[in-house]
Amino acid sequence: MSKPDALTALGEMLGDRLSRSKSDLDLHGRNETYFPFLPPDAVAYPETTDEVAQIVRICAAHGVPLIGWGRGTSLEGHALALQGGVTIDFSRMNRVLKVNSEDMDVVVQPGLTREDLNRELRATGLFFPVDPGANASLGGMASTRASGTTAVRYGTMRDNVLALEVVLPDGRVIRTGTRARKSSAGYDLTGLFVGSEGTLGLITELTLRLHGQPEAISAAVCAFDEIGAAVDTVIQTIQLGIPMARIEFVDAATAAAFNAYASADMPEKPHLMVEFHGSAAGVAEQTESFGEVVAENGGEGFKWSSRPEDRNALWTMRHNAYYACLGLRPGATALVTDMCVPISRLAEAVEETRADIAQASIPGPILGHVGDGNFHAILLVEPDNAAELAEAKALAHRMVERALRMGGTVTGEHGIGMGKLDYMEEEHGAAWDVMGQIKRALDPMTLMNPGKMVRAN
Amino acid sequence: MSKPDALTALGEMLGDRLSRSKSDLDLHGRNETYFPFLPPDAVAYPETTDEVAQIVRICAAHGVPLIGWGRGTSLEGHALALQGGVTIDFSRMNRVLKVNSEDMDVVVQPGLTREDLNRELRATGLFFPVDPGANASLGGMASTRASGTTAVRYGTMRDNVLALEVVLPDGRVIRTGTRARKSSAGYDLTGLFVGSEGTLGLITELTLRLHGQPEAISAAVCAFDEIGAAVDTVIQTIQLGIPMARIEFVDAATAAAFNAYASADMPEKPHLMVEFHGSAAGVAEQTESFGEVVAENGGEGFKWSSRPEDRNALWTMRHNAYYACLGLRPGATALVTDMCVPISRLAEAVEETRADIAQASIPGPILGHVGDGNFHAILLVEPDNAAELAEAKALAHRMVERALRMGGTVTGEHGIGMGKLDYMEEEHGAAWDVMGQIKRALDPMTLMNPGKMVRAN
Numbered sequence: 061m062s063k064p065d066a067l068t069a070l071g072e073m074l075g076d077r078l079s080r081s082k083s084d085l086d087l088h089g090r091n092e093t094y095f096p097f098l099p100p101d102a103v104a105y106p107e108t109t110d111e112v113a114q115i116v117r118i119c120a121a122h123g124v125p126l127i128g129w130g131r132g133t134s135l136e137g138h139a140l141a142l143q144g145g146v147t148i149d150f151s152r153m154n155r156v157l158k159v160n161s162e163d164m165d166v167v168v169q170p171g172l173t174r175e176d177l178n179r180e181l182r183a184t185g186l187f188f189p190v191d192p193g194a195n196a197s198l199g200g201m202a203s204t205r206a207s208g209t210t211a212v213r214y215g216t217m218r219d220n221v222l223a224l225e226v227v228l229p230d231g232r233v234i235r236t237g238t239r240a241r242k243s244s245a246g247y248d249l250t251g252l253f254v255g256s257e258g259t260l261g262l263i264t265e266l267t268l269r270l271h272g273q274p275e276a277i278s279a280a281v282c283a284f285d286e287i288g289a290a291v292d293t294v295i296q297t298i299q300l301g302i303p304m305a306r307i308e309f310v311d312a313a314t315a316a317a318f319n320a321y322a323s324a325d326m327p328e329k330p331h332l333m334v335e336f337h338g339s340a341a342g343v344a345e346q347t348e349s350f351g352e353v354v355a356e357n358g359g360e361g362f363k364w365s366s367r368p369e370d371r372n373a374l375w376t377m378r379h380n381a382y383y384a385c386l387g388l389r390p391g392a393t394a395l396v397t398d399m400c401v402p403i404s405r406l407a408e409a410v411e412e413t414r415a416d417i418a419q420a421s422i423p424g425p426i427l428g429h430v431g432d433g434n435f436h437a438i439l440l441v442e443p444d445n446a447a448e449l450a451e452a453k454a455l456a457h458r459m460v461e462r463a464l465r466m467g468g469t470v471t472g473e474h475g476i477g478m479g480k481l482d483y484m485e486e487e488h489g490a491a492w493d494v495m496g497q498i499k500r501a502l503d504p505m506t507l508m509n510p511g512k513m514v515r516a517n
Numbered sequence: 518m519s520k521p522d523a524l525t526a527l528g529e530m531l532g533d534r535l536s537r538s539k540s541d542l543d544l545h546g547r548n549e550t551y552f553p554f555l556p557p558d559a560v561a562y563p564e565t566t567d568e569v570a571q572i573v574r575i576c577a578a579h580g581v582p583l584i585g586w587g588r589g590t591s592l593e594g595h596a597l598a599l600q601g602g603v604t605i606d607f608s609r610m611n612r613v614l615k616v617n618s619e620d621m622d623v624v625v626q627p628g629l630t631r632e633d634l635n636r637e638l639r640a641t642g643l644f645f646p647v648d649p650g651a652n653a654s655l656g657g658m659a660s661t662r663a664s665g666t667t668a669v670r671y672g673t674m675r676d677n678v679l680a681l682e683v684v685l686p687d688g689r690v691i692r693t694g695t696r697a698r699k700s701s702a703g704y705d706l707t708g709l710f711v712g713s714e715g716t717l718g719l720i721t722e723l724t725l726r727l728h729g730q731p732e733a734i735s736a737a738v739c740a741f742d743e744i745g746a747a748v749d750t751v752i753q754t755i756q757l758g759i760p761m762a763r764i765e766f767v768d769a770a771t772a773a774a775f776n777a778y779a780s781a782d783m784p785e786k787p788h789l790m791v792e793f794h795g796s797a798a799g800v801a802e803q804t805e806s807f808g809e810v811v812a813e814n815g816g817e818g819f820k821w822s823s824r825p826e827d828r829n830a831l832w833t834m835r836h837n838a839y840y841a842c843l844g845l846r847p848g849a850t851a852l853v854t855d856m857c858v859p860i861s862r863l864a865e866a867v868e869e870t871r872a873d874i875a876q877a878s879i880p881g882p883i884l885g886h887v888g889d890g891n892f893h894a895i896l897l898v899e900p901d902n903a904a905e906l907a908e909a910k911a912l913a914h915r916m917v918e919r920a921l922r923m924g925g926t927v928t929g930e931h932g933i934g935m936g937k938l939d940y941m942e943e944e945h946g947a948a949w950d951v952m953g954q955i956k957r958a959l960d961p962m963t964l965m966n967p968g969k970m971v972r973a974n
Contacts, residue, residue: 160861162861163860207699219672232947238924238925238926239925240858240924240929242673243926243928243929244855245927245940246712246952247709247712247713247970248708249948249951251708252704255704271758275758299621299729342798402620404619404620468696471700472701473701475701476701483702487702488693490690491691492703494691494706498704501955502954502955513704
């Protein structure tokens with residue numbers, strides 16, 4: 061039982077689809093944010109579920125860790141090889157296997173990206189709504205329980221994965237769920253693997269819910285003097301039952317970043333950016349009703365458009381917010397926070413966070429998915445400036461404490477990875493031990509993404 | 518370690534809230550359908566989570582089984598005491614603990630019924646939508662992952678439980694989830710306990726999502742010559758993005774039952790019963806669009822109404838369908854099936870089932886939640902007629918096989934209980950073993966609702 065023997069066996073099986081090249085190890089040891097370089101010993105590029113199962117059996121026989129890799133867009137260092145081992149890169153398993161239009165579902169491989177999926181769906185009248193911003197792989201999105209701008213209307217990955225095929229730590233292949241829309245047949249294993257961050261098994265196939273492309277879409281943007289008025293607008297809109305497809309908050313600093321990066325012409329104030337989906341008449345009515353709520357809350361500059369080019373410009377700007385914010389401090393890297401609270405506490409949470417950042421020496425624009433109570437601060441630090449990173453971590457720590465104090469969660473959508481492990485006990489208490497019991501039951505050798513998610517043995 | 522010692526200790530702790538009276542044992546050994554009488558040794562009526570935890574610790578110390586009991590409305594014998602033990606009746610834990618209007622959630626105890634919850638919510642402008650027909654307890658509904666007429670719009674219990682408090686088999690009390698709308702913080706334990714049928718722990722508190730009472734509601738009913746045309750109407754309506762709040766199918770036999778039971782005046786043909794929620798203009802538009810789809814598919818007698826009394830009459834009739842069908846055969850009892858398939862296979866599934874029942878000697882009206890691909894046959898048998906029960910079971914068996922052959926599930930909403938255990942391996946394959954691994958990890962002594970859900974050790 062040794063790692064070299066495992067790598068030899070994998071090399072015999074995969075040929076040049078087992079890579080130990082420096083460039084491959086470098087690529088798979090890096091991450092999008094501030095975590096250190098942690099490369100695997102090798103990168104495997106399987107093409108079938110059977111190959112994944114064989115890889116897992118070889119690694120299990122030799123006690124070698126296994127880490128899944130989609131597109132490397134995680135913000136929390138999920139796919140870093142803390143204990144070395146073999147990274148399974150799913151980029152060659154990236155096909156749409158079956159579109160079931162009548163049932164509004166699709167079967168895909170885990171390496172497919174959400175943008176590629178939607179490109180393939182364009183002619184069907186259907187689309188996959190979950191939109192975390194980055195063009196992530198669908199396997200990765202399932203593994204981190206991703207969401208994004210559209211969760212307020214269409215839900216998160218939890219709500220949009222119908223079934224999975226998973227290779228377990230001992231090489232068994234299971235199917236969880238069916239293509240039926242609902243089921244009461246046993247423990248919800250689909251839900252258990254969604255969000256498990258590769259620590260219980262490797263997802264090799266996903267059945268996803270699709271939604272009809274809306275007949276009409278309108279988008280709107282408006283400014284507020286105070287964060288509280290913006291959040292009140294959101295709460296009232298939800299309570300009126302106006303079905304928003306997207307509702308995004310950006311603070312004054314983010315508006316300034318948009319102005320600089322995208323030549324926007326926004327007052328440097330808190331803004332809401334909103335989108336409605338439905339019939340032409342429905343969208344017009346929703347937009348009008350929303351405009352009334354905006355006016356009641358003192359919002360200004362309310363503009364809406366159903367022209368695709370205007371909408372695209374708006375959401376492209378929003379999707380590039382991370383880069384726009386990085387542009388506020390050229391050369392900087394970012395620590396991105398991800399707190400999520402009950403919406404009644406959101407204004408207070410954002411205000412406290414803004415005041416805290418205002419005391420710090422580093423900038424930190426705030427933006428988020430306000431309909432879900434989820435927001436991010438993009439804390440901009442100089443690379444290799446330990447003092448600034450420490451300051452950013454202290455701010456992030458206080459955001460986490462704030463989230464928990466307000467009845468929320470330490471991560472709304474980015475996941476635990478390496479960045480939030482230290483908060484699991486505080487958020488979950490004894491329930492974290494239950495997660496450990498499940499982990500040990502399914503992965504007794506701790507081969508799957510070791511060092512993540514659960515308490516170390 | 519003995520059962521008598523456990524009962525003595527429980528009696529000392531609970532006083533007359535530990536009952537061993539014949540009437541109590543009788544009540545808790547009975548079920549709504551065809552399963553045998555299986556009483557517990559005692560019934561406990563706890564009033565707090567701490568009491569539940571104490572009861573569990575006493576039973577665990579003496580190896581005594583524990584079975585949760587809500588309102589006894591299960592159709593699959595979930596709460597029968599297969600191996601005796603103590604039934605925990607949650608009827609004294611039936612309070613609304615906190616309504617959070619701004620956050621649109623509510624914290625409740627497990628013994629509260631859905632009708633009582635909605636009565637308490639009436640003045641808030643909010644409601645809890647999951648509607649399985651029976652006035653079940655919310656703890657029981659979570660435990661069986663219940664759904665019903667409104668799942669097509671509002672989802673099932675899977676989608677509407679935000680967080681749980683659970684007493685584990687060793688007496689530890691955990692909280693799963695928070696009041697945040699979404700989270701990526703760890704394994705989805707809320708989702709694991711929802712649908713676990715009391716085999717992993719006892720739910721002692723639930724945080725539920727609420728929804729705004731719609732501004733306007735309209736309901737409609739229409740008849741079709743063929744089941745296929747009715748189902749095509751549903752598929753096209755979904756694909757057009759018309760947001761139905763309810764869409765129910767009843768077959769000709771059920772229409773006849775309504776005529777006899779509720780003095781309805783329905784042609785003895787397949788029908789759809791549908792409801793729309795939204796703004797006044799939105800509901801009018803949806804109803805009109807739906808009417809066009811109905812006309813294209815040859816539907817007839819399309820009538821709609823937004824008058825509350827008409828709607829109430831319609832849904833009262835639908836909710837009483839079980840009793841209306843029982844009325845087709847006075848003195849009969851029923852075996853109620855629960856298959857759920859991808860909607861593209863639904864017409865075929867219903868047709869095959871109807872043809873199969875037509876060959877049988879017993880009646881079996883068909884009705885269901887057609888927007889989810891879920892339907893039931895109510896197989897009417899004479900009590901104590903073994904030949905008829907065998908015939909009904911054979912029909913039910915073929916429905917299950919049909920569901921699996923068509924890519925569906927053996928139970929859309931009723932759960933496994935005693936009726937579907939024999940199909941778990943066929944539906945889940947090796948994934949059923951994974952459920953067993955989880956069960957053994959959390960309940961190594963098999964104290965929680967033993968004999969249910971997983972393979973016997």
